[in-house]
Structures are given as structure tokens and as C-alpha cells.
Amino acid sequence: MGNKVYPDAKSALEGFTFDGMSVMSGGFGLCGIPENLIIALRDSNVKGITVISNNAGVDGWGLGLLLETKQIKKMISSYVGENKEFARQYLSGELELEFNPQGTLAERCRAGGAGIAGFYTKTGVGTLVAEGKETKVFNGETFVLETGLVADLSIVKAWKGDKEGNLIFRKTARNFNPMMATAGKKCVAEVEILVETGELDPDAIHTPGIYVDRIVQGTFEKRIEQRTVTKRENA
Amino acid sequence: MAWTRDQLAQRAAKELRDGFYVNLGIGIPTLVANYIPDGVEVTLQSENGMLGMGPFPYEDEIDADLINAGKQTITALKKTSYFSSSDSFAMIRGGHIDLSILGAMEVNDRGDLANWMVPGKMVKGMGGAMDLVAGVKRVVVVMEHTSKDGASKLLKKCTLPVTGINVVDLVITDLGVFEIDKHGSKPMTLTQLADGVTLEEITAKTEAAFVNALG
Numbered sequence: 006m007g008n009k010v011y012p013d014a015k016s017a018l019e020g021f022t023f024d025g026m027s028v029m030s031g032g033f034g035l036c037g038i039p040e041n042l043i044i045a046l047r048d049s050n051v052k053g054i055t056v057i058s059n060n061a062g063v064d065g066w067g068l069g070l071l072l073e074t075k076q077i078k079k080m081i082s083s084y085v086g087e088n089k090e091f092a093r094q095y096l097s098g099e100l101e102l103e104f105n106p107q108g109t110l111a112e113r114c115r116a117g118g119a120g121i122a123g124f125y126t127k128t129g130v131g132t133l134v135a136e137g138k139e140t141k142v143f144n145g146e147t148f149v150l151e152t153g154l155v156a157d158l159s160i161v162k163a164w165k166g167d168k169e170g171n172l173i174f175r176k177t178a179r180n181f182n183p184m185m186a187t188a189g190k191k192c193v194a195e196v197e198i199l200v201e202t203g204e205l206d207p208d209a210i211h212t213p214g215i216y217v218d219r220i221v222q223g224t225f226e227k228r229i230e231q232r233t234v235t236k237r238e239n240a
Numbered sequence: 241m242a243w244t245r246d247q248l249a250q251r252a253a254k255e256l257r258d259g260f261y262v263n264l265g266i267g268i269p270t271l272v273a274n275y276i277p278d279g280v281e282v283t284l285q286s287e288n289g290m291l292g293m294g295p296f297p298y299e300d301e302i303d304a305d306l307i308n309a310g311k312q313t314i315t316a317l318k319k320t321s322y323f324s325s326s327d328s329f330a331m332i333r334g335g336h337i338d339l340s341i342l343g344a345m346e347v348n349d350r351g352d353l354a355n356w357m358v359p360g361k362m363v364k365g366m367g368g369a370m371d372l373v374a375g376v377k378r379v380v381v382v383m384e385h386t387s388k389d390g391a392s393k394l395l396k397k398c399t400l401p402v403t404g405i406n407v408v409d410l411v412i413t414d415l416g417v418f419e420i421d422k423h424g425s426k427p428m429t430l431t432q433l434a435d436g437v438t439l440e441e442i443t444a445k446t447e448a449a450f451v452n453a454l455g
Contacts, residue, residue, distance in 0.1 A: 033288040033325070034311040036304065059325070086364030087311075096362060104363070107287065108329030108371030115326040127374040128333060131352075131405035134370065164305075176322050177289050178305040183324045211324075227304035230311040233296045 009170050009220050014045035014195060017221040021158050021191045022051045025078075029114065029159040029185040030058040030068060034087070034230050037178030038067045039195050041223040042160040047071055055079040057156055059110060059181055061091045066228055075099070081154075083107035087230065106134060109151050111184055116153035118187025118216070123152045159189025162225075163212070166196035167203070170217030171210045179211065186216045193219045241436025242385070242414040250275040251432075252341050252382050252412050256282050263287060263332065263372055265342030266310045268382045272341055283319065285337055287368040289328045292320035309368065332368070333375035340376035342369065344383045344408075346398045349448040351408040351422030353381065354400035366403060373404035385413035385445055392447035394418065394428075415442045418450060429453045 011017035028046065032038030043062075046054075047070050054077050061080055062068035071077050072090045079101035085091050094100035105113065106128045116124055125148035129135045139150040161182040164175035172194055174182055186192050194212075199222040243251065249271035256262065256272075260282045264270055276282060284293040286308040293308060294315035301315060308314045331337055346354040353373055356366040373379050386392055394411065406422040417432035428450040433442060439452060 033309075034307065036288070036307050036311070082365060084365035084367040092362045104365050106366055106370035107325070107368040108333050108375075111325035111329050112333075126333060128371045129404075130374065131402060132370060133357075133401050134366075174322075176303065176305040176316070177286070177307055179322060179324050180289050181325045184326050229302070229304050229307075229313060231307070231313065232302065233312040233314070234299050234302065235296045237298055 009214075009218065010168050010199070011219050011221045014041035014221055014223060015048065017193045017219045018042065018045050018049055021193065022046065022049045024051055025053040026051065026158060027055040027057065027156040029156040029189055030056055031159070031161040031180065031182035031185045032058065032060070032067070033177065033180035034060055035063065035067050035228045037162050037174070037180050037182055038062070039160040039162040040067070040225050041195050041221070042193055043067060043070060046160070047074055047076065050076075052076055053078045055081065057081045057114070057154060059083050059107060061085040061088050063087050063230065064090050072100075079103065081105060081110070083110050104134070109134070111181060113151055113154040114181065114184035114188045117155040118184060119153075121153050123150050125150055154188060156189050157191070159185040159192045161186045161192065161194050163194055163196045165198045165200060165205060166194055166217075166220050167200050167205050167214070168220070169202045170194065170214030170220050171205055172196065172212035172217065173205060173209055174211050183212050186212045191218050192216055193221070195221050195223045197225060198222070241434070243434040246271060247434075248382050248412060248414060251417065252380060253277060255339060255341070255380050255410065256280050257338070258282075260338040261285055261291070261336065263337050263340045263376065265340070265369070267343045269341040269343060270310070285328070285331065287328050287332060287372070289323050289325055290320065291323070291331075292317045294320070329368070329371050332371050335375055335377055337376045339378045339380065340372045341380045341382060342372065344381045344393070346393050346395055346400050347381055347383070347408050347411050348395045348398050349420065349428035349450065350406055351420045352398050352405045353403045353408050354398040356403050357401050359401065369403050373407040378409050379407050380410045380412065381408050382412050385415040385442070392445055394446050394448045396448050415445065427451050
């Protein structure tokens, strides 16, 4: 059994990156993003990346870091509204963009990882998203054909992992990470807590280790986009 | 006189039924959670992977791993469950969510909805809106009746790229409430006027044809 544990994000990406590659990056907004692997990807200087991620980070953090260095050629996302540099590059024609409805994006990743080439969904029928795509009527309703997605590499973030690559996510930081872990030809996971194999409850594992090629423990900033609070009443 | 944002949210909250699983969009729809009627308990779904969304946290409870689809910090409830994005959209696309309340730029009298892009402007993306309108059992739109320049947003035909066709069941604007028979042939029906709004005013400000059910 080979060793999956790497000492840092940089070494965990070695040999897995090349110009023109596609990368799936987990997270929703800045929640549950692989912070350290994104920085390591930036530092690898790989160019012309197609990034598949629900969002595009913010200026100066998350995938915004890869936009600053112009390493991203194309984004496949559902919502990119939090990033000025993204808008600038897109409007100037430097950056390609493919919008997928969020559920279609999630399902494309799930399908890709499961060896399913395509699926029919009602989402997007009659909209720009369905233009040029095959449609089919099932039980009197029209569905559009969407394809499964795979990437050369997926980078995901989990809360706990073991040396076997088994992963457990925490709260809404799970989001796209489990599907993307299955849909990368290679998958590197970063975790807050790395434990010995056998220490995780097998019934509680969200992503089985078969999907994870390499695992690395990191520290995380966990930036918050919208800090909304309830004021305590004065007692 | 027309309904304020909070009155709109309050009117939309009357569409909630006890036991409903509900997804609320960003903006006025979010305010609906403040007006859940007495005796009605609903479970709020957040499409980033949570069922049973609680209120905003106290300052010392903030958890970066716990946000809603608007990226706002929130809290969990006793009944809360967490899941992946694909499980979340299985709920949405599989027809398991009872009600979605969301905003719109344009709606037509056949229930077509446009709320995600204006050509020529930077487009932020549709997020989960196309999935929600395609999959949720009942779709309620809450919006201003007219745009800033006074043009009707209730149209015969949407001019903006649509989010879905034949998807809207009810439109609540600051001037009144309209029912739409999205899969049938019944015309759009005016069922309520906002306080102080006359039939003449709402007729003048509505491009789409409708019948008056106010009697």
C-alpha cells in the first residue's frame, strides 16, 4: 500500500500539474475551499487552466489568487458575482466563462465521477443553457441532455481525514467537495485534522479513500464573505 | 400607496403551509422568514447543502463552516441535516421541496421567468435559480410591479433571457397578487390588490393581459 500522506500542499501537487490542464476545486463561496492547494497551484506556475468550481473566489483569496496571476483560461461555474478581477478579465476577453446551473454543475461532477456520460434534466429547458443541446420528452415533459464532467485533477477540502484518504466534511463546508473528489483523474485532499487509519467511524465517512490519491494536513483561514449576526438583547 | 418590502414579504409568508419544505431566494424572499404565520412550522432549505436553517448567529457563535446560499453566516436547529450539493439539488430537482419564493426582473402571463441576466451587463450567473424553478412544486415570485423607469415587469413576453418557461404559479408585487395557470390555458388572474391600489392603477401598469377575480 503506497503512502498517500504528503507533508505540504506543494509536494502533494508534484507531478499532477501541467499547462492546459483542467482542475475541479471544491467549495461554495469561500466555504470549504482547498485554501492551501489553491496557493500551491498558483505557486506551481501552471498556465492555461480550465477551472471547474461553483464560484471564482474573491479578489485576493481562493480562486481569485489564480485570476490575479492569469493562470486561468476558462471557468465553468454557476455564480461569479463576488470578484472584480474576474469581471475585468471576462469583459476584456481574457477569460472564457461557461455558466452551468448549480444543480447541473453538481450533477455533471457526480455523473463524471460515476462513469455516467450524460443525463437528462428539466433544468434550463427553454433557456440559453439548453441552446444547441439535445432534448427529449419523457412522460410529456421536455428534458435537456447534459454531460458528465471529469477533470485532470480535483482539489478538495475536508474536516477530518485518515491516512487511507477517507474523508469527513463539516457542516455546509461539504458542498461540491464529495462529487469533485470522485471526478478528478487525480484527487488531492487537504484536511484540518489528519488521523491514523482506523480512528474514523467507518459509518461516518462521506468520501471513501479510493477516490483520494494524496492527502495533506493544513491550517486554514476560513474567511467569511457575509458576517451576519443576531444582536444579543441587553439583559 | 403600495406594499413596502416588508409588507410584500408578509404577504408572501401567507403562501407557507404547516410542514412545508421551503427554499427562499436572496433579497425580499429572505425577509419572508420573519413573517412565518402562527401555527405554521416550515423547514428552510439552503441549496449549498442544509435542511433546517436557523437564524443568524450571535457574534460568539459564528462558524465559517456554516453559511447559507447567500454566503451569510447562519445557525443550525435541532432538526438540521447537512449534505452535498448533488444531494441538495436531488431534493430540488426531484420535486421534494414544496415551495420556492424568489425575485424576478420579468414574468409573463404564462409563467415564464427572467431573473438571471441582462445582455450587455456583467452577468453573475444563475446559481441555483434554474434548478429551483424547474424542480420545486410551487414557485412564487416576489417583485416590484414596475422597473425603475416605470415599465411593467408583468409582460406578454419576457424580453430578457429566461430562467425557465411555464414555471411561475403566483406573482406578488407591490401592487397586487396574480395567479398563473402555468400548464393550462386559463388567463392570468388578479386575486388581490395591495392596500390603497385601484384596479385602474394596476391595469395601467400591467402589460400582460389578466382577468379580475376580485368581483
